[in-house]
Amino acid sequence: xxxxxxxxxxxxxxxxxxxxxxxxxxxxxxxxxxxxxxxxxxxxxxxxxxxxxxxxxxxxxxxxxxxxxxxxxxxxxxxxxxxxxxxxxxxxxxxxxxxxxxxxxxxxxxxxxxxxxxxxxxxxxxxxxxxxxxxxxxxxxxxxxxxxxxxxxxxxxxxxxxxxxxxxxxxxxxxxxxxxxxxxxxxxxxxxxxxxxxxxxxxxxxxxxxxxxxxxxxxxxxxxxxxxxxxxxxxxxxxxxxxxxxxxxxxxxxxxxxxxxxxxxxxxxxxxxxxxxxxxxxxxxxxxxxxxxxxxxxxxxxxxxxxxxxxx
Amino acid sequence: xxxxxxxxxxxxxxxxxxxxxxxxxxxxxxxxxxxxxxxxxxxxxxxxxxxxxxxxxxxxxxxxxxxxxxxxxxxxxxxxxxxxxxxxxxxxxxxxxxxxxxxxxxxxxxxxxxxxxxxxxxxxxxxxxxxxxxxxxxxxxxxxxxxxxxxxxxxxxxxxxxxxxxxxxxxxxxxxxxxxxxxxxxxxxxxxxxxxxxxxxxxxxxxxxxxxxxxxxxxxxxxxxxxxxxxxxxxxxxxxxxxxxxxxxxxxxxxxxxxxxxxxxxxxxxxxxxxxxxxxxxxxxxxxxxx
Numbered sequence: 001x002x003x004x005x006x007x008x009x010x011x012x013x014x015x016x017x018x019x020x021x022x023x024x025x026x027x028x029x030x031x032x033x034x035x036x037x038x039x040x041x042x043x044x045x046x047x048x049x050x051x052x053x054x055x056x057x058x059x060x061x062x063x064x065x066x067x068x069x070x071x072x073x074x075x076x077x078x079x080x081x082x083x084x085x086x087x088x089x090x091x092x093x094x095x096x097x098x099x100x101x102x103x104x105x106x107x108x109x110x111x112x113x114x115x116x117x118x119x120x121x122x123x124x125x126x127x128x129x130x131x132x133x134x135x136x137x138x139x140x141x142x143x144x145x146x147x148x149x150x151x152x153x154x155x156x157x158x159x160x161x162x163x164x165x166x167x168x169x170x171x172x173x174x175x176x177x178x179x180x181x182x183x184x185x186x187x188x189x190x191x192x193x194x195x196x197x198x199x200x201x202x203x204x205x206x207x208x209x210x211x212x213x214x215x216x217x218x219x220x221x222x223x224x225x226x227x228x229x230x231x232x233x234x235x236x237x238x239x240x241x242x243x244x245x246x247x248x249x250x251x252x253x254x255x256x257x258x259x260x261x262x263x264x265x266x267x268x269x270x271x272x273x274x275x276x277x278x279x280x281x282x283x284x285x286x287x288x289x290x291x292x293x294x295x296x297x298x299x300x301x302x303x304x305x306x307x308x309x310x311x312x
Numbered sequence: 313x314x315x316x317x318x319x320x321x322x323x324x325x326x327x328x329x330x331x332x333x334x335x336x337x338x339x340x341x342x343x344x345x346x347x348x349x350x351x352x353x354x355x356x357x358x359x360x361x362x363x364x365x366x367x368x369x370x371x372x373x374x375x376x377x378x379x380x381x382x383x384x385x386x387x388x389x390x391x392x393x394x395x396x397x398x399x400x401x402x403x404x405x406x407x408x409x410x411x412x413x414x415x416x417x418x419x420x421x422x423x424x425x426x427x428x429x430x431x432x433x434x435x436x437x438x439x440x441x442x443x444x445x446x447x448x449x450x451x452x453x454x455x456x457x458x459x460x461x462x463x464x465x466x467x468x469x470x471x472x473x474x475x476x477x478x479x480x481x482x483x484x485x486x487x488x489x490x491x492x493x494x495x496x497x498x499x500x501x502x503x504x505x506x507x508x509x510x511x512x513x514x515x516x517x518x519x520x521x522x523x524x525x526x527x528x529x530x531x532x533x534x535x536x537x538x539x540x541x542x543x544x545x546x547x548x549x550x551x552x553x554x555x556x557x558x559x560x561x562x563x564x565x566x567x568x569x570x571x572x573x574x575x576x577x578x579x580x581x582x583x584x585x586x587x588x589x590x591x592x593x594x595x596x597x598x599x600x601x602x603x
Contacts, residue, residue: 005405013403014342018333027329031344031401052581054400056368057512061401082585083374084346086329089584282511 003062012036012065021108023080024100026087030077032113033064039071040304044142045115047105048076049122049130051092052083056281059291066295071302073115077105079129092125094149095218099132106137116140119298123147124245124278131224138231143301145294147238148278151221152248159215215251225256229264236297237270238290240277269297330385332428336394338420339413344401345394345421347428348381354388357603358433358457359425362393363418363449365440367406367512369578370399373439373462375587380437383596389435389603392425394418406513407506410521411445411468418449426455433457435599440578441465447530458536458602460595461527463543466552468522472514473498478579479509510579528556535565539598541591543572566602570594 005013012033021028030053035041046067048060053076064074079098080087092098102120109115118141120130127149134141150157217225228235239246257265271293280286299305330349335342350357362377364370381391396417397404404413422434435458438446443464450456465471476497480490492500497507506513538560542553549557549569557567572594576586 003405004407005403010341010403016335016342016401018335018344020329020333029333029346052371052374052585054371054395056371056510056581058398058400058406084331084333084378089375089587091584284508284511284513287511 003058006069008036008069009062009065012068015068016064019075019077019108019112021077021105023085023087023104025098026080026085028077028080028086028101028105029084030075030105031064032109033068033074035071035073036069039069040302042071042073042302042304044117044119044301045073045075045109045113046119046121046298047109047130048074049102049120049126050076051079051126053078057284057287059281059287063291063295067298070299071304072119072298073113075105075109077101093154094125094128094151095153095220097125097129097132097220097224099129099135102129102133103136106133106140110140117142119143119145119301121145121147121294121298122149123281124149128221128224131228132220134224134227134231134233138227138233141231141233143233143298144228144235145238145297146235147290147294148240148243148245148280150245150248151217151225151252152215153218156215156218157244157248215248217248217252217255221252222256229260232267234267234301235269236294237268238277238294239270239272240275240280241272242274242276243278245278246272331382336420336424338397338417341397341403343394343397343403343417343420345392345424346378346381347425348385348391348393350388350390350429351386352388354603356433357389357429357431358435358455359422359429359431360384360389360391360435360437360460360599361418361422361425361446361449362391363414363436363438363442363446364393364396364399365442365578366518367399367514368510368581369440370395371581372576372578372586375585376462376591377437377439379587379589379592380595383592384599384603387596387600387603389599390425390429390431392421392428394421394424407515407517409515409518411448411518411525412521414442414445415448415452418445419453422449422453435460435603437462437595439463441468441471444468444525444527444530447527447534450534450536451530456536458538458599459531459534460539460541460598462541462591462595464527464540464553464556466527466556468525472519472522475509475514475579476507482510528559531556531560534560535563537566537598537602538568539595540567540569541572541594542570543574543576543588543591545573545575547571547573568598570598 015034017032019030019032050060054061060076064076067074078085079101081089122130127146280290332347377393384391395402396414398406398409433455436446436450437460439462443461450459473494476494483490501507505516540557557569560567572591
């Protein structure tokens with residue numbers, strides 16, 4: 001269903017304030033949504049990591065106002081080089097998150113607005129950037145919703161997907177699509193196709209035994225995940241089982257989870273849905289489903305919520 | 313109806329930008345805007361008011377609007393960008409957006425821009441469907457002194473069909489066999505009131521409000537300086553653009569037609585965000601000449 005703006009949402013919209021955060025790579029433009037004064041205070045600010053900050057169909061705008069109507073404050077912003085912000089744009093790689101932007105935002109909100117506790121939410125690159133904040137601000141973060149991000153270098157994700165899901169029939173269908181031939185004008189697409197072809201060609205000769213050291217998490221993910229594990233924050237990891245990104249997470253999970261103390265594993269929740277989550281934002285129903293689920297999880301961090309978690 | 317602006321200062325420590333994000337009112341709802349004050353004095357300079365395109369196209373083209381506004385400000389021409397209701401950070405439901413509300417919000421933005429800039433004249437800059445909005449706003453607003461059209465939509469009915477065709481193409485690209493045609497989708501839009509277009513709904517009230525609209529008709533009485541930028545890979549001006557330019561010139565308008573040989577996927581936000589230095593340069597040069 002389309003979003004209908006309720007009176008409470010409009011009231012929160014009226015209360016919103018533009019915020020400019022001086023960041024290391026340019027001024028970051030964002031919007032702060034104060035909590036509704038009539039709602040029991042959650043005393044936490046939900047920072048919505050997204051690009052651009054409203055996203056298609058404005059679900060982050062809706063989400064900020066909804067959470068604020070329930071007592072959270074919320075903040076959404078544009079990374080440097082994106083949206084209204086200053087700085088130079090660059091290709092976003094989830095394994096090179098914008099940690100400087102993330103940390104600058106949390107510190108600015110603390111210094112200028114007195115926000116002490118945070119809940120972070122992002123998908124893909126945005127999830128990786130939210131996670132990176134733990135390296136410097138772990139003590140201030142109560143929870144992280146980490147949605148459908150690749151956790152290995154991207155060429156490793158391509159190799160995993162080719163090994164797991166692609167075969168000659170897939171390649172045959174691909175070469176019959178004119179769009180794929182047109183896309184070969186780009187060097188990156190050439191590299192992608194070459195990798196997929198090479199991996200599929202090796203299938204008949206594989207005996208199931210892993211060759212080499214096996215897939216490894218990216219350096220950035222491993223470092224930032226370590227900071228998360230050492231913190232006291234709860235984390236939700238949400239993927240679709242058809243997401244290529246999930247293959248990287250699943251492989252990483254087998255490496256990282258066994259070494260985690262039980263107390264840490266108890267704070268982490270891994271949810272895998274049938275179908276796609278990473279590209280779910282391109283379909284209205286799925287987009288709603290994802291957002292509702294994550295917002296519901298975040299709302300459990302409200303001290304007055306039914307079944308609320310106490311601070312971890 | 314336009315109400316006074318909501319005067320919330322941005323929360324900020326000392327910073328490098330002079331740009332001012334703020335909320336102002338249109339039809340009793342807060343709309344988000346960014347004012348780019350002139351960086352240098354330019355006597356009698358007009359103010360540029362940006363009119364974005366529809367839905368996700370606001371986002372696709374976002375950085376070009378930002379960079380063009382910054383370029384204008386550097387030339388001494390202030391600019392104001394805004395999010396229409398139901399778009400971006402503004403209030404309102406997308407389901408309630410119609411052509412008339414887009415024009416109403418553009419006029420409210422122009423009133424706010426003139427107040428902030430102290431300018432008597434407005435130059436309108438519209439992208440795609442926003443070009444049609446800008447043309448209509450220019451017709452209604454006093455002091456309209458120029459019109460910049462970025463890849464304008466001439467006939468909204470074709471625009472809607474093209475958007476739906478893009479949805480079907482993307483299904484084919486994913487290896488799916490489309491189960492309906494564009495006509496089927498339009499019938500479904502009429503029947504159900506909406507259709508999903510890559511993650512946002514195209515709603516019946518908006519589509520109906522575009523019925524019978526036409527850029528050429530909106531510019532029937534326009535003879536001011538006009539920039540028409542085609543953003544396509546093709547080497548020559550497309551027929552509808554050329555016809556519009558010829559019509560305006562016959563009416564005495566000074567038309568600058570320009571080509572930007574880029575092909576953005578208007579429905580998809582690219583990585584990195586699409587930013588056309590050529591589009592910004594051409595627009596700044598034209599502004600410098602007419603402002």
